[in-house]
Structures are given as structure tokens and as C-alpha cells.
């Protein structure tokens with residue numbers, strides 16, 4: 001028996017990186033999938049990988065910042081499978097990396113629309129179904145950037161802090177219906193989102209430096225975040241709700257003060 005046997009999951013941002021790794025892992029664990037992203041070709045490729053893993057997935061181009069598209073995604077998943085047990089709000093964008101005086105309201109709006117409102121819309125339109133079934137698990141992909149500074153621009157960090165808080169408030173709203181809501185907070189993971197960091201480091205022959213300040217002295221892999229998402233989505237985490245779990249090689253556990261390490 002797979003750990004998600006008989007369950008159905010919606011995963012947004014499933015065209016690559018953490019979302020794709022989560023889709024493939026969920027499929028291996030017996031979960032049926034509804035996969036969403038704004039990049040159809042890469043999304044189809046995830047669908048192919050799921051099929052190769054012996055799974056079943058419907059893919060649907062969805063911009064999570066558009067409420068009507070999110071609503072349609074949820075309706076399509078319910079029409080295809082008759083139920084949804086798990087929602088992974090994973091789609092995300094990075095904002096500008098600029099100083100305080102150069103911040104752009106349009107950047108803040110866009111980052112919030114995808115990283116925060118995308119999750120809000122999905123919860124809004126799936127909540128009635130989960131409440132009616134008295135069962136469900138929601139896992140939001142936040143970030144260590146939402147816990148401490150230094151891991152992203154201001155708009156991105158604030159959006160992830162908002163997502164962590166939305167995780168907590170939603171967990172309180174839905175706990176009485178046996179619907180659990182948690183977040184993962186990845187540290188530095190090699191994906192499309194962080195490609196410029198890795199490309200730059202490789203070009204300068206400094207890949208060893210990337211992630212070096214983590215306690216585990218390395219960057220992470222999408223599969224390592226997917227494993228945490230699987231745990232939180234599964235019945236094994238049946239008494240865990242409202243939590244934001246760092247998956248960051250110990251990064252947020254340490255102040256990492258310069259000069260204090262040898």
C-alpha cells in the first residue's frame with residue numbers, strides 16, 4: 001500500500017522543481033493527481049513522468065493569481081475524480097531584489113497575487129468540499145525567507161511570511177472539521193527558481209560555496225522538500241496542523257554568527 005493510496009491531490013506549480021518532484025513522489029505513493037501551472041509544455045512533461053511512475057494525472061494550465069482559473073481547476077479535479085483529499089499550494093514567483101528606495105508597488109502586487117492570493121483562492125474554493133467530507137490536508141510551500149531575512153527580496157520574503165500566517169489562521173478555521181493545514185519552508189534548493197544562483201556559482205567554479213552556511217553544509221534537492229510535503233499530506237501527520245516546517249539543512253536553527261565557527 002502506498003502512503004497516499006486512494007487519495008487525490010491538487011498540486012500547483014507542478015511544471016518543475018519542488019512541484020514536479022512532489023507530483024512524482026505522490027504518484028509513487030498511490031495518489032491520483034490534478035497538476036497545474038502556467039507553463040503547459042513543462043507541465044505535460046510532469047504528467048509524463050507521473051505516468052512513467054505508474055500514476056494518473058490530469059494537467060491543466062492554471063494561473064493561480066486568477067481566481068476564476070483556480071476555481072475551474074478545483075471543479076475539474078472534482079469532476080475527474082469525485083474527491084480531493086490534498087491541496088499543495090506550491091506555485092510561486094520571486095520578486096525584485098532591490099534596496100528599500102527602489103521597491104516597486106507593481107512587483108509587490110504581483111508577488112502577493114501569486115504567492116499569497118493563489119493559495120487563498122484555492123483554499124476558498126476547496127474548503128466546502130473538505131469540510132463536508134470532514135477530511136483533508138493542505139500543504140503550502142512557504143520559505144525560510146518568510147522566517148528570517150537574507151533569503152530573498154522584500155516582496156518575496158513578506159509574501160512567504162504572509163503564507164505562513166495564512167497557514168496558521170486556516171489551520172485554526174478548519175481544524176474542527178479534521179482538515180489539517182501546514183507549510184514547508186525550504187531553504188536553498190536547486191530548481192528553476194534558483195537557477196541564476198547555481199549558474200553563476202558554476203561559472204565561477206564556486207558551487208561548493210552554495211548552501212555552505214547551512215548546518216548540513218550543502219544546498220537541498222527538490223526531492224528532499226517533496227518528502228516533507230508527503231509526510232505533512234499523509235495520515236502519518238494526522239495530529240500536526242498549523243505548523244511551518246523548515247526543510248533547510250538547519251539554516252534557520254542557527255544564528256550563524258560570523259567568527260563564531262571554526
Ligand SMILES: NC(=O)c1ccc[n+]([C@@H]2O[C@H](COP(=O)([O-])OP(=O)(O)OC[C@H]3O[C@@H](n4cnc5c(N)ncnc54)[C@H](O)[C@@H]3O)[C@@H](O)[C@H]2O)c1
Pocket residue numbers: 012013014015016017018019036037038039062063064065090091092093114141142143144185186187188189190191192193194
Ligand atoms: N528553490 C528554492 O530554493 C525555494 C526555496 C524556498 C521556497 N521555494 C518555493 O518553492 C515553490 C516551488 O518553487 P521551485 O523552487 O520548485 O521553483 P520552480 O520555478 O521550478 O517552480 C515554481 C513553479 O511555479 C509556477 N508558477 C509561477 N507563477 C505561477 C502562476 N501564476 N500560476 C501557476 N503556476 C505558477 C512556475 O511556472 C514554476 O513551474 C515556490 O513557491 C517557491 O517560492 C523555493
